[in-house]
Amino acid sequence: MDTPQAVRARGITKCFGDVVALDAVDLDVTQGQIHGLVGPNGAGKTTLLGLLLGLAVADGGRLEILGTPVERALAAPDGVAGFVDAPGLYPSLTARQNLAALAALRGLDSGTAGSAGIDDVLAEVGLTDVADDKTRGFSLGMRQRLGLAAALLTRPRLLVLDEPANGLDPAGKRHVHGVLTRLAADGTAVVLSSHRMDDLEALCSEVTILATGRVVFSGPLNKLAAENRELDYRLRTSDPEAARRLAAGTAGIRISDHTGLGLRQDPDVLVVRALVPALDELVAEVVRSGVAVRELAPVVSPLEAAFLALTEHQEAGR
Numbered sequence: 001m002d003t004p005q006a007v008r009a010r011g012i013t014k015c016f017g018d019v020v021a022l023d024a025v026d027l028d029v030t031q032g033q034i035h036g037l038v039g040p041n042g043a044g045k046t047t048l049l050g051l052l053l054g055l056a057v058a059d060g061g062r063l064e065i066l067g068t069p070v071e072r073a074l075a076a077p078d079g080v081a082g083f084v085d086a087p088g089l090y091p092s093l094t095a096r097q098n099l100a101a102l103a104a105l106r107g108l109d110s111g112t113a114g115s116a117g118i119d120d121v122l123a124e125v126g127l128t129d130v131a132d133d134k135t136r137g138f139s140l141g142m143r144q145r146l147g148l149a150a151a152l153l154t155r156p157r158l159l160v161l162d163e164p165a166n167g168l169d170p171a172g173k174r175h176v177h178g179v180l181t182r183l184a185a186d187g188t189a190v191v192l193s194s195h196r197m198d199d200l201e202a203l204c205s206e207v208t209i210l211a212t213g214r215v216v217f218s219g220p221l222n223k224l225a226a227e228n229r230e231l232d233y234r235l236r237t238s239d240p241e242a243a244r245r246l247a248a249g250t251a252g253i254r255i256s257d258h259t260g261l262g263l264r265q266d267p268d269v270l271v272v273r274a275l276v277p278a279l280d281e282l283v284a285e286v287v288r289s290g291v292a293v294r295e296l297a298p299v300v301s302p303l304e305a306a307f308l309a310l311t312e313h314q315e316a317g318r
């Protein structure tokens with residue numbers, strides 16, 4: 001028998017009064033996939049994650065989770081765990097006690113989540129050293145990790161996380177990315193939201209971009225980045241004046257304004273907007289003129305640029 005899809009959503013609609021938070025949203029997530037939800041503030045990401053967790057019900061459309069249609073009752077579908085906004089913790093309890101309380105609330109016995117299970121998940125998220133500290137003093141990043149540990153207690157087949165990298169330092173982020181990648185390799189589906197395209201690029205095979213409640217892109221990240229569009233590039237050279245002159249004389253190159261792009265003024269850096277062939281032409285010309293190229297990088301990554309182009313279009317049409 002085929003493994004059921006982790007998530008199959010068709011035409012999902014959710015309104016809060018006059019606000020249409022989700023407007024005919026489709027979403028497909030297969031087992032073992034890390035799927036990113038991205039979009040500007042208020043795009044509907046948390047609302048959609050809440051539906052997957054059974055925290056709210058859709059007003060319209062069909063939602064199947066792990067092969068089972070979601071009913072209209074407010075309950076976490078079997079095999080699903082995670083959190084939205086921020087994990088709920090008892091501040092006066094230690095990390096270990098929080099997990100034990102959750103395990104008891106969920107009726108998990110020692111066979112599935114006893115002390116061994118709790119120690120395992122604490123180790124998995126890197127919180128063993130602070131397992132007996134009260135969570136009142138936990139940083140945002142530590143709370144995020146404990147929330148992830150709580151979700152892992154049930155060994156879910158679908159893990160739903162709202163901005164799991166929020167508040168994590170670079171080492172913490174790498175650790176959590178490692179946990180999620182291992183889970184996915186073992187067949188768990190992960191749906192997570194993020195505001196950071198670089199995080200999504202590091203983790204996700206597919207993304208869904210939401211803007212004002214609508215899906216504006218869904219698919220593999222490389223399909224998103226592959227679109228041919230002009231980008232702004234920072235070009236640092238040994239002779240900025242010569243580089244500027246050459247840029248002005250190269251077809252297909254426009255000199256951009258630092259301030260307009262929110263960049264710090266740097267006299268050694270020229271910012272140019274171009275397609276890749278025109279940029280190649282300029283770089284070759286700069287080098288031919290005996291000027292050294294010291295740095296060349298897009299101001300925002302191609303993925304970020306694609307995201308901005310797709311979502312700005314929607315925002316403008318609001």
Ligand SMILES: Nc1ncnc2c1ncn2[C@@H]1O[C@H](COP(=O)(O)OP(=O)(O)OP(=O)(O)O)[C@@H](O)[C@H]1O
Nearest residue numbers: 016019020021039040041042043044045046047048
């Ligand atoms: N409980 C609620 N009551 C009223 N409006 C709500 C409620 N929850 C969400 N909304 C509205 O629905 C829309 C989508 O909100 P949602 O929180 O899902 O967006 P988001 O993409 O998660 O945003 P952010 O990136 O800021 O977290 C917003 O306009 C929001 O104001």
